[in-house]
Every structure is written in structure tokens, then in C-alpha cells.
Amino acid sequence: MNRPSLSIGIEEEYQTIDPETRDLRSHIQSEILPKAKRVLHESVKPEMHQSVIEVGTRVCCGIKEAREDIRNLRRAMITLASQNGLLLAAGSTHPFADWKVQEIYPDERYHKVLQELQMVARANLVFGLHVHVGIEDRNTAIHIMNSMRYFLPHILALSTNSPFWEGQPTGFKSYRSKVFERFPRTGIPDVFANWADYETFVNLLVKTGCIDNGKKIWWDIRPHPHFNTLEVRVCDIPMRLDETMAIAALIQATVAMLYKLHASNKSYRIYGRALLMENKFRAARYGLDGKLIDFGKEEEVPLRDLMPEYLNLIDDVVDELGSREEIDYIHEMLKMGTGADRQLKVYEETGDLKKVVDYMVSETRVGVCEPTPALA
């Protein structure tokens, strides 16, 4: 069994914001995208809604390279947005935008999705973080996916950044998760015996007209249909660059730790999807303030107690991955709260959702650009 590359790729989806209204605004009239493509080439692309723009890193050998790449991408997009009369925000829902008035990007692919999924697709006004980790052997990827499912709720809880929807506090720390669950083939996947088992499943879906290719499988974790990566898609997009890097490092380290177990003939016990989805709900609802079920002990454990245990599990691989700095930032995240916690705090203090958006814009710049210029 050859050791996987554990290379990293990161994709972030941003909001383009009108500086006057703080509402979402389409970027299509501002020429951001063509200008961005001239500078960033294939690292930037549109999403279905015209107020969503996605950037993605190259295939990075390690976390430091990924950090540099995503930092450059964020800076470039913030600069381009500013030059074209827009602001950029990292948040998994917009606090008060109305999905019903959002324009759809004029692309055949997105119109097909809209035709099939109708209101569910039109309402899917959410912004995520996707992290790819290179695992070249497909069977190994399946085994690690099976085991990694257990950790997805922990990772989601750490990333939560979507407490508002259409001007209302939702009571969830990650409302994005609930919106996206309305799509088919989402959530935590079932267990697969091996790559052949997974391939049989995909082929059946294609054969029966459910999907046209594996890219229409939008699980929280999936073997990417085209790249030799395991793609974790459970996360909200954090506000700060450092939060993104910490989560990406945690995902990479988790894969590395699980690979080491696999290579030494061990595996975490595999639990059924129904049980894991209980934990995912808790993570989405309560974030770091919640409790997850420890299925081995059959008891609830506060997430703030679980996270140090989780970090201890991956500690052996962190230094060899060169991600100690990024992983250590998780302790800071536990102190300051997630993006959702901080958004809610601003709202609690000001009662003004525009202030929340301002905060999101400002936080998106942290570690990337100078502080936000004074807003109107």
C-alpha cells in the first residue's frame, strides 16, 4: 500500500456585497469574473447564483503552500471586488438576503440543475468550504471515507458560520447545512465496502437517470469523481483565513491519522449513517456549544471537551505534515467562538443585521488585507 500524497486543495465560496445596502449583489455586471479569470485563470469560477463566486487553490503539497495560495486568492478577490464597487464576505448564509430575487448565472449546467430541483435549487443560497486531500488509491480512499464520517460533525461544529436566514436568527449555528440538505445525495454517506462497491452505486445512478456523473453526488464527504482526492464538503466557510487554514489542516491530519491506522490494520468502529446524522444535527444546531454522542461510551459529551480529544488523536501526524501552527489556531477558535457565534454577538450588541454584514466583510480581510475602509 503506497502512502498517499495527502496533497491539499481548498475551495472557498464568497458573497459579493453591495456596499450601500449590504445586501447580496450580482457580480455579473461588474466584470469581476472576467477580470478575475485574466488574473487567476481557472482558480476562480461562478456558482449558480450570481452573487456567489468560488475560488480554488492549486494542488498544494502542504498546508503552507495552500495557505499562501488561498491568501493570494482572497486578497485578489477582495481587491477586484473593491475596484468594481463591491465588497466580499465569507459567510455561509447572508443575514438578510432574499433568495427569491437572486439571479442565476447564465450557464447551461446551472439551468439544468434549476430545472430539475426548482425551488430547492433557487433557495440554495449558501456558501461553503471544500477541502480536498490527495489519496491516490481508490480503495484506500473508500476505507478512509468510511472512518472519517465519524469526525464530520466535529469538523462542522468548528466551522459554523450561518446563523441567519432572510433576516431572521434561525436558532442554528449552521443553517447552511439545513438548506443544503434539501438537495438529493447530500449529508453523510452510507458505508461502502470498497471502490468497486462505490462504483457500482454510481453506475446504477447514472444508468437509471438519477445523475449524469459522479459530480452530482454532493455528500459531506466523497471521493472526487475526477481528482484522486477525498473531498470534505461538510463545512461552512469560515470568516477568517486562519480559520479556513485550521480546518483544512485538521481535515488533512485526520486523513493522515486514519491512513496510518489503516496501514497498521486498524480502523475506527464504523457507525451507521442514522447515528452519525444525529451528531451532525447537533453540530449544526448548537455548534461548539453543543454535545455530541460518544457512541462508544453511549453518552453525550460536550463538544468543547471533545475537540481537545480530537486534537490529541491527530497530534502524532501534525508535525510531519508541517501544520502545527494551523492546528494550534484551533485553540484560539475555541476561545473566540465560530463565525456563527461572533455574528450572533454583533447582532445581540447592535440589533442591526447590516452591522453583522460589516463584521463579516471585516473578518474576511483579517490576515489578508488591511482593515476594512470605513463604510457608509
Add this chain to the structure above:
Amino acid sequence: MNQPVLTDLTKTAFDPELSPGAYNAVNTCLRIQPSEKVTLITDQECLEIAASLAHELAKVGSQFKAFVLEDLAPRPLTGLPEEIASDMETSQVSIFAVRVQQRELKSRMQMTDIVNRRRIRHAHMVNINRQIMLEGMRADYNRVDALSRNVIDIVSRAKEIRATNPAGSDFTARLNPNYRWLKTSGIISPDKWGNLPGGEVFTTPGEVNGICVVDGVVGDYLCEKYQDLASHPLTIHIKNNRITEVFSDNKELEAEFWQYTHTDENSDRVGEFAIGTNIELTHLVGKILQDEKFPGVHIAFGNPYGAHTGADWYSSTHIDVVGTRFNIWVDGRQIMADGRFLIEA
């Protein structure tokens, strides 16, 4: 009185690639101290490996004597040479690195009788070869020991263990609470001599019933002859702890295994139920010494090593059978899936 024939293995050349495994054996597994005396037993086939071990012994600074079997008695041995037996009476550690021959089991039992009586820390490296030295002997035995302790903690309280594998095995052992579980994880203590490479926990079961499909290897001299059975598995039907039928597309293997397991009145009786715990092994190599440590279940027919397990019966034979990709349930709780130990996050 004639002096025993000794060989100065410190002057025998050996491949430096053997050194890491030899270092592991001497320093990690046996933890030999400078003040201790070691009996090193080898033969012409394993001379280079023994030389690497001797080199590590010399570095530790312990006193040791090396014996080459062919210098002492004709092979196959009919008994343990007196020179070796005598030397073992004053040793704290012994190492047996030999390519054994058919019908030599008696001599090895005589050796282990001394080991048991004197509580010598004994490394049993039967049919050790270069590949095993470069693979199994390089395992991190502290990690193997840690997992072995976890496993024995689970199984030592068990009433029933069920094992299945994709090849078709499905058998259940009901355990006898009067028999002891033992751990031979590669870390060798005076309590129990250990094979090297190490990595198993074992007991004598109360009763085994079911079908065991051996798609790995069988033991004793049959291992050298037939090696990997993946393409022609041996199917063994077991009832009330006894073999009732054996099948294989390889009719020679089928007949020879049946003959071996009917040598004496208990040769067909399950004497050992074991779980391999060397988590650092990645594949079978066709050598029982290492392959029986591969993660999974293996059972053995014949001698139950009653001096250790507490079983009160005996056989002059002992043969292991190893399958692959096991699922194991202990009192209904799964502890292994597809050959991988399950741990809790």
C-alpha cells in the same frame, strides 16, 4: 570430558540489512542486559541471521554461547543435544534461530521444557529467514504489545468468539474459563517464551464448532511445502473441537494435512485459538512464523501448551492454520472487520 563445539559468530559475515531486526530482537523483545548469559542456537541455514544476532549481543556486552546444530548432531535431530541442554541450565535468555526439519518437534519440546522450568526468556525464531528479518522483525513491538494488551483484556473475559472471513470460514469458539489467555506480543518475559516475530494472544478453547477455510497458510513443515493457500484453500470442518472433514482442490495437501492431524489421539483436537495482533504486518509471506501473527484468527490442532494455558491434555503434534480478512465478534461485539481491529474514536 569433551568440550562443546562452539562457533564464534561474531566473526561470521552478515548482511547489514539484517541488523535492524536483530537489534529489535535483542534490545526490544528480549531486553537483554549485559549481566545476562544467552544461549544462541542456530543451524547452517540461519547462520547469517544468527551472526547478526550475535553482533547485537556483543554490542550489549552480554555473555553468550552459540551452537550450530549440524556441529552437534545429525539432522533431523532426534533429541535436544546435551551440550545445548546443559548450557541452557545456566542461561537467563535463549534464542532459537533454526530452519527446522521434519520430525524434530520432540527436540524443540525438550528445549521448551527447560525454558519453562527455568523461566528463561526465550525467543523462538523457527524457520526465520531474511524476508522475515526485513519485515516482521522490524515491527514496532511496543505498538504491537499495546494492541495485544487491549485485545487480551477483551477476550480474557469472553465466553464466546465467532470468526468469519470472505473465504467461507464461520466458526465459533466457546471458551473454557479454567484455561488461561496468553499474550506473546514480541515483548518476551519469563512468564512465557515467545515466537519472534511476535504478535498474538491465544488460549485453549473449550469447544470449537464450524468451518474454517484456510486461505493463508498451514503450519509445521507443511508451510514450507505449500506456502500461500489463497488459490487452493483448505477447508476444515470442526465439530466438538475435533476435525471431522478436510477438503482442498490440492489433494496432496488434503491427504497430508489429514495424516498429520491423525498422528496421535489428540492431533485432530483444537489445541489453540489465537488472534494475531502484529498490526505492522501488511501481507502473508508463506512462513508460519510470521504469518500466524497476521491480524486475524488462527487455530491450531494438537498440543495445547498446557503448561501455559492450563489445558490438561497433550499431543505430540501442533499445527497452525491461518486465514485472512477475518471478522471477529467477542460475545457479540465486533472487534475486527475485514482484517482490521476496530477501535473507538
